[in-house]
Amino acid sequence: MRIREPFKLIAIGALWFWLIAFALLPNLLVAVASVLTRGDNEFVVFTLTLSSYRRLLDPLYLDVLLDSLWLAAATTALCLLLGYPFAYLLTRSPVRWRPLLLLLVIVPFWTSSLVRTYAIMIVLKTQGLLNQTLLGLGLIAEPLELLYTESAVILGMLYTLLPFMILPLYAALEKLDPRLIEAARDLGAGKITIFLRIVIPLTLPGIIAGSLLTFLPGLGMFYVADLLGGAKTLLVGNLIRDQFLSARDWPFGAAASVLLTLLMGLLLWAYYLSARRANRGLP
C-alpha cells in the first residue's frame, strides 16, 4: 500500500489540477465577467453591476431561451423515438455482431461534427444530393426547400446527438434481465403491458441519462442552427457566441452563459435525485 501512495497522490493531484484549471477557473471567470460592466476600449470594466442579468429578463431573450428549449426538446424526443428501438434491436442482435454495430454508432465521432454538418448541407441544399436523387427518380417536379428550415436544424442536431442517446439506452437495455420478461409473460402479461410496466420503468435511468446527454448539448449547439438554419433563429448558444465574438458584450454573454449553466445544473441535479430514487430497493 505504501509504495502506491506517491502514485495515488500524483493521480489525485493531476485530477484536481485538471478540474481547477480547465473547469473551475474558466467558469469562475465567466461568473465574474457576468457581474462586470462592458467597457469601450477594454472587454470589461471592473464596475460591479447586475445589469447584464436584468437585460436577460427582456422578453426578447425569453423567446430566445424558449426557442432553444423547444429545439433541444424536439431533438431529444426524436432521438428517443429513434434511439430506443435502435438500442433495443442492438440488444437483440446476435452477440458477435454487437461490437460491430456499436462501432458503427460511434464511427461518426471520428470526424468533426462541424465537417459532418457541412456534409448534411451538401445533401440538403437545393442542388444537393437528396433533391438530385428525388428529381432523377421523378418523385418530385422541382427541388424541395430543405436547407435553412427548422426541420433542417432538427435533422442536423438529431444526427449529431443520436449516438449520445443510443449508448446509454443500450447500456440500460443490455442490463435488463430477460427472465423478468419471461416472469411477466408467465403471469399473463402481453407485449404492451410488459413494455409499459417492466421494460420502460427498468430502463428509465438510461432514458433519463440519454435525454440529458442530448438535451443539454442541444441547448448550447450554435453551429448547427447557423449552418442548417441559415442563422434565422437566434438560440442561446448563438446569442452567447455573438456577444463574445461580434457584439463584444462580454458581461452580457457571460450572464447568459451562467444562466444556461445553472439550468443544466438544475437538470443534472433532478437526474441525480431520480436516479437515487430508482436505485433504492434494487438488489
Next chain:
Amino acid sequence: MSEPVIELRNISKTYGANTVLHNVGLQVESGEFLTLLGPSGCGKTTILRLLAGFEKADRGEIYIGGQDMRVLPPEARHVNTVFQSYALFPHLTVFENVAFGPRLKGVRGGALREQVADVLRMVKLEEFAQRKPGQLSGGQQQRVAIARAVINQPRVLLLDEPLSALDYKLRKAMQIELKQLQRRLGITFIFVTHDQEEALSMSDRVAVMNAGRIEQLGTPRQIYETPDNLFVARFVGEINTLQGQVIAVAPPRYDIRLHDRVFNLKSQYAFAVGDPVSVLVRPEDLRIWREHEGSDEERAHLFPAAVEEVVYKGSMVDLIIRLDQGDLLSTTQFFNEDDAAIMNLDFRVGERVFVDWVHDWEVILPHED
C-alpha cells in the same frame, strides 16, 4: 385414475446439434407433487420451459388439462412458474409484485388488496408488503416468488430449482413449507432439482432424468430401493457396486459369485448362467464386523477389508473401506443404543474388519459398461 392434468407425448427438442430431449413421455396426476431429478444438462429445466411455454418442442405433444399447448403462448396458459433466481420485479414493491397477475385479470381495489393480503399471510410476509425485493433476504424473496405465482391459482405450479440459492437450514425449512403449501392448495407441483435428498423428501413421484431421457419414474421409495438401472442407483443416494457373475439359475433366485464367495440372491430380472451382473448395496445396508466379532462359520460369508477413512458425522460414522480384493466401499454406521457392540464406533484408519450386507436389500442389475 382421473385424466392426467399434464401429458407429454414423444417430446423431442434439440438446440443446434445438441439433442436435449429424446422422445420423452410423462403423465402427471392432478394434485401430484412430481419432481424432475437429474444432473445439470439432463433436460429437466427444458421440460419445465416447454410446460411454461417459453420453448417449443421439435416433435411431440403437450396437453395441460386436456388442452393442446402447442399454439398457446405462456401468457395464455393456466400454469405459473417460480423461477430459479425468483425473477422478482425489482422496481415494484412486494405488494405490486404479487398483485401483478390478478391486476392483469382485472381484479382491482378492495378485492385485489384482500387477495394479495391472503397470499402474503400464507407465506408469512404480510408486514413486508411495501418493501422492494432488494430489501428482502433470499428466503423472503423466495416466498414472494411463490406468492406471486400461487395467487393466480394455476392448475400447475412449475418450480425451477427454487431452493438452490438458499442455505442448508433455510432450504430444509422451505422444503417442509412447500410440501405443506402444496397439500393445502391442492395444486399440481412440478419441481425441478438436482438435489436427490430434496426430491426424495418432498415428492409423490420422482422422474430421474439423464441425457434427455427419463430413466425411471416412481415413488421416492421405488427410486431409492429398486432402481431400474445403474444411473438411477448411483444418482439417487450413494451406492456400492460389486461386479459378479451368475453361476446357477432358479428364478427368482440366482447363485451369484462375488470374488471368491457365492451368494444366493433374489432379482426381478431374468439372468442366464454366465451373465455378468452388478450387485448394488447402499452404504447403510453394509454391515461391518470387527476382528473379534463373528464365528469362523459366519466369517466364511464375509469379505475381509481394511478401514481407509473414518468420517464422524454426529449421529453416524461414515467409513471408507477397501476389500482385500481391491473394491472400495462406502458404509454408514449408525449409533445404536440396542447394540452395545456396534455402539462403540471408534474405528481406526487401517483397522482390519469384515464386511457383508443385510441380504435381500441388495439390487442386482445386468452389468453395464
